[in-house]
Amino acid sequence: SGFSRRSMRQPHLLAVAAAWQAAAFQSSVPHRRRLRPVLATEVDVAVVGAGPAGSVLAWRLAHQEGLSVGLVDPALSRPWVNNYGVWVDEWSTLAAELEGLELESCLDARWEKTDCYFGGSRGSPLDERTRLARGYGRVARERLRSRLRADAKVRQIEGKIEARASLSAPNVFDRANVAHDADGTTLRLSTGETVRARVVVDCTGFESRLTTRGATPEPGYQIAYGFEAEVAGLGPYDPDAMVLFDYRTDHLEDEAASPPTFMYAMPLDNGRCFFEETVLVSKPAMSVAECERRCLRRLDHLGIRLTGPRTDVELCYIPMGGPIPDPGQRLVAFGAAAGLVHPATGYHLCRALKASGDLARALGTALRADASPDHAAAAAYAALWPKRTASQRDFTVFGGDFLLTLDAADLRAWFTAFFALPTDMWAGFLAFWPGFTGNHHHESRLGRLAFGLAMVYYLPPDLALKLLAFIVSFSLTQGPSLLQTVVPFFGDGRSFAPPSPRPDHLGDLPVKAEIRARLQAQDDPDPARPDLSSLQL
Secondary structure, eight states: OOSOHHHHHOHHHHHHHHHHHHHHHHHTSOGGGOOOOOOOEEEEEEEEOOSHHHHHHHHHHHHTTOOOEEEEETTTTOOOOSOOEEEHHHHHHHHHHSTTSOGGGGEEEEESEEEEEOOSSTTOOTTOEEEESSOEEEEOHHHHHHHHHOOTTEEEEEOOOOOOBOSSOTTOBSSTTEEEETTEEEEEOTTSOEEEEEEEEEOSOTTOSSOOBOSOSOOEEEEEEEEEEEBSOOTTSOTTEEEEEEOOOTTSSSTTOSSOOEEEEEEOSTTEEEEEEEEEEESSOOOHHHHHHHHHHHHHHHTOOBOSOOEEEEEEEEEESOOOBOTTSSSEEOGGGGTOSOTTTOOOHHHHHHHHHHHHHHHHHHHHTTOOHHHHHHHHHHHHSOHHHHHHHHHHHHHHHHHTTOOHHHHHHHHHHHTTSOHHHHHHHHHOSTTSTTGGGGSSHHHHHHHHHHHHHHSOHHHHHHHHHHHHHHHHHHOTHHHHHHOGGGOOOOOOOOOOOOOSSOSOHHHHHHHHHHHHHHHOOOTTSOOOTTOOO
């Protein structure tokens, strides 16, 4: 696989140019910090950011699309610190699609039962349990990371890109460390190495400095404090079930404490458990210290005693919702940088692994056809955010904003109604990507409308009225984005259309030929001169 047909015909010129660019970069570095200039590493695609999204995309591009790939990150050996929980059926779907990674063996814990606790208000008993007939698993994150990185087909390049995209021009950066040209992009790393790529994919997170996006809607934030520890029993929790939500607030001095938080608990082997206190979405963000305080207070109230130190501490900060990237930029955003985090739940891992297939296929098709870098980037954005998926995201953005308005009692009632829906329907809302369980319920306006009406049916009347009032206020302040997702009278909303190929001929050929023939006749009336009117301009 080459850089481009034109650059492949002139490899010596490309190498000289890259060396000159590297030397120019070095000249701007103080003498004592100058690094030895090196010739460019040439790849079809440079993936910047080696988290789960970037790593799986690099793997797919190399293995499934046959492209040359560089994975760029300042700390390639850094472990992934987050605990990733997944629905087992979604993980099995991915395992069948990502053959060679053996994803089924990348779960280190499974639970056939998933429990929720929403009691304590609106007449429901405090100890009432909602049991979901859907299996849950915990990802063996180091095993997954090793599988994705073990292959020599992906070139691993350690280095940092110090640059920030302009707010006014999406393809302009404040430093020369990212430079676009007609054939691709040059990246200059903090190590002095230069990387040349036909396409660059940004996987450095929602708050990336490389990707440009609009200012609205403003994101919310999921904040959590978690840890693993040995325990002397699990109190009211079933040791054979994963606790997805415990939204009870009887342990707090002020039950109306805002924003509400919930406990998420994963019972493990050898008397250990992972606990995490989470605010589902907050704006402004709640402090991690408050999540920690509530976590320890809840455990004490439930009679769950720690018998060992807290380990595997997780401090979680997840921007949710917010705008998707500007599709006019040359850099392709993916993962959280592309807005793939679920705006109402914070789920991301399975969606990133699934969406990486759509993006990899789009880039592979474009680059094999020797498309321009701009055309390839436009095709990538169209694959990530077609009309159907963009509308589904807008619907979930509304959901996240509505959850922000609810107190603990309302959230308990909301999720009681949500999980009273058919499993396929609520699973599809959480999935938010084609190909996952139940997503077909949310891929069309009619399906989303049916979901909304079902929620209104199951909600207590006062909460249903609150939802309807919020629909009105949201539409008045945020525009028709929600209404566009459920009825056809307000337009289609924002989506990225696939790029149109450049036509072989511009303009109206018959008229241009007619004019040329007339001009020729005026200038040279010689009947023996050949007629050029049939020639195309």
